[in-house]
Amino acid sequence: MNQSDLNFDFKHIWHPYSSMINPLPCYPIISAKGIHLKLNNGKKIIDGMSSWWSVIHGYNNARLNKSLKDQIKKMSHVMFGGITHPSAILLCRKLIEITPKKLECIFLCDSGSVAIEVAMKMSLQYWQALGEKRCTFLTIRNGYHGDTFFAMSVSDPANSIHSLYSTLLPTHLFANAPKCVFGETWNEKDIYSFDILIKENKSDIAAVIMEPIVQGVGGMKFYHPKYLEKVRYLCNHYKIPLIIDEIATGFGRTGKLFAYEYANIIPDILCIGKALTGGMMSLSATITTKNIAHTISNGKANCFMHGPTFMGNPLACAVATENISILQEKKWKKQIFNIESILKLKLLPLQQHPKVLNIRVLGAIGVVECLYKINIKRIQFFFIKHGVWIRPFNKLIYLIPPYIIDQYSLKKLADVISEALDNDNFFIY
Numbered sequence: 125m126n127q128s129d130l131n132f133d134f135k136h137i138w139h140p141y142s143s144m145i146n147p148l149p150c151y152p153i154i155s156a157k158g159i160h161l162k163l164n165n166g167k168k169i170i171d172g173m174s175s176w177w178s179v180i181h182g183y184n185n186a187r188l189n190k191s192l193k194d195q196i197k198k199m200s201h202v203m204f205g206g207i208t209h210p211s212a213i214l215l216c217r218k219l220i221e222i223t224p225k226k227l228e229c230i231f232l233c234d235s236g237s238v239a240i241e242v243a244m245k246m247s248l249q250y251w252q253a254l255g256e257k258r259c260t261f262l263t264i265r266n267g268y269h270g271d272t273f274f275a276m277s278v279s280d281p282a283n284s285i286h287s288l289y290s291t292l293l294p295t296h297l298f299a300n301a302p303k304c305v306f307g308e309t310w311n312e313k314d315i316y317s318f319d320i321l322i323k324e325n326k327s328d329i330a331a332v333i334m335e336p337i338v339q340g341v342g343g344m345k346f347y348h349p350k351y352l353e354k355v356r357y358l359c360n361h362y363k364i365p366l367i368i369d370e371i372a373t374g375f376g377r378t379g380k381l382f383a384y385e386y387a388n389i390i391p392d393i394l395c396i397g398k399a400l401t402g403g404m405m406s407l408s409a410t411i412t413t414k415n416i417a418h419t420i421s422n423g424k425a426n427c428f429m430h431g432p433t434f435m436g437n438p439l440a441c442a443v444a445t446e447n448i449s450i451l452q453e454k455k456w457k458k459q460i461f462n463i464e465s466i467l468k469l470k471l472l473p474l475q476q477h478p479k480v481l482n483i484r485v486l487g488a489i490g491v492v493e494c495l496y497k498i499n500i501k502r503i504q505f506f507f508i509k510h511g512v513w514i515r516p517f518n519k520l521i522y523l524i525p526p527y528i529i530d531q532y533s534l535k536k537l538a539d540v541i542s543e544a545l546d547n548d549n550f551f552i553y
């Protein structure tokens with residue numbers, strides 16, 4: 125990549141949540157291996173983001189690479205309508221194996237947002253099939269479920285990403301976000317707002333949808349498992365399906381294979397994505413119970429009305445299967461435990477820092493919530509100069525490193541954050 129390539133990118137290519145006139149700088153990465161990203165100038169930087177929760181086993185992983193190469197020789201793609209193939213079957217067998225028994229019907233999709241759309245459509249069709257008109261979803265504030273329209277409609281309405289479309293979006297019900305924090309004491313009052321909303325709207329609600337334990341884009345907050353336990357109880361009580369969005373948290377990130385395990389609950393519909401393929405391909409899945417799947421199939425439409433072109437893509441399924449095989453060897457538990465210990469050791473003392481509002485660590489997630497908005501452009505330049513890749517947003521600097529990260533590199537990530545906090549130029553007062 126030369127300067128003219130970068131100028132071309134600047135002029136013609138959109139990046140996530142960016143401006144076409146005055147975008148933040150984009151750093152050219154030409155390759156990646158293990159926990160390192162290699163810049164155009166040959167410099168290697170330590171990855172603190174796992175490419176947004178996805179690259180859990182590191183870049184250029186030999187086993188994941190091999191699974192793709194082996195599959196490419198057999199077949200890269202074939203339509204899923206009227207056709208099936210070993211790659212999808214193997215993956216779905218694995219998914220059934222690692223999720224609760226009750227979840228036995230799998231819909232493969234192409235991205236997280238689509239998995240959410242599918243989960244919401246399933247809920248709507250479920251009630252249609254039962255002869256009830258239910259169009260409202262109940263969720264909690266500070267949530268994030270993706271960027272497509274229906275996913276936006278259940279993401280936090282005050283969040284700047286989605287507020288632009290607020291007049292176009294269907295209106296759903298938002299309970300107060302949980303206040304009780306993971307690891308602290310539970311206060312029964314926390315569930316009141318949710319409790320009232322579900323009771324008052326019980327005949328209109330098609331489903332409840334939430335992120336389990338960790339609210340990601342909505343503020344990197346960790347809430348009390350009791351909240352989720354109560355939600356499950358209330359959903360059971362009013363016979364309303366519960367959709368759990370494990371797209372960010374799934375596959376070990378929080379210290380459990382799935383974050384809902386902290387609350388000992390089982391969802392009626394489970395959405396997974398991001399780390400499903402170890403960050404190798406875009407793939408997601410919506411998994412539900414036989415009851416919901418069969419009710420939908422017995423309905424007026426006789427079928428579930430969704431079917432993406434690249435549904436069940438053999439390459440994506442093959443690499444997801446290998447990714448889960450790696451996880452099933454159970455090294456991840458120790459990896460997450462070690463990451464958690466070091467993040468706690470290195471980040472918790474920053475709680476005393478005058479620019480810090482709160483420090484929190486759960487599994488392989490470390491969050492430094494600052495008192496001030498961060499100047500992303502300046503802080504990122506500093507991070508790169510010091511050999512790390514960390515991408516803050518709003519007032520949050522957070523680490524979600526690949527599970528394979530070594531102690532030394534992880535400490536370095538934390539040290540660079542700690543140093544950045546001392547620089548007044550990186551914050552907007």
Ligand SMILES: *Cc1c(COP(=O)(O)O)cnc(C)c1O
Nearest residue numbers: 235236237268269270340371372
């Ligand atoms: C990223 C994310 C999504 C959307 O997934 P995409 O693959 O970006 O469409 C949905 N829910 C949660 C919790 C996420 O973190």
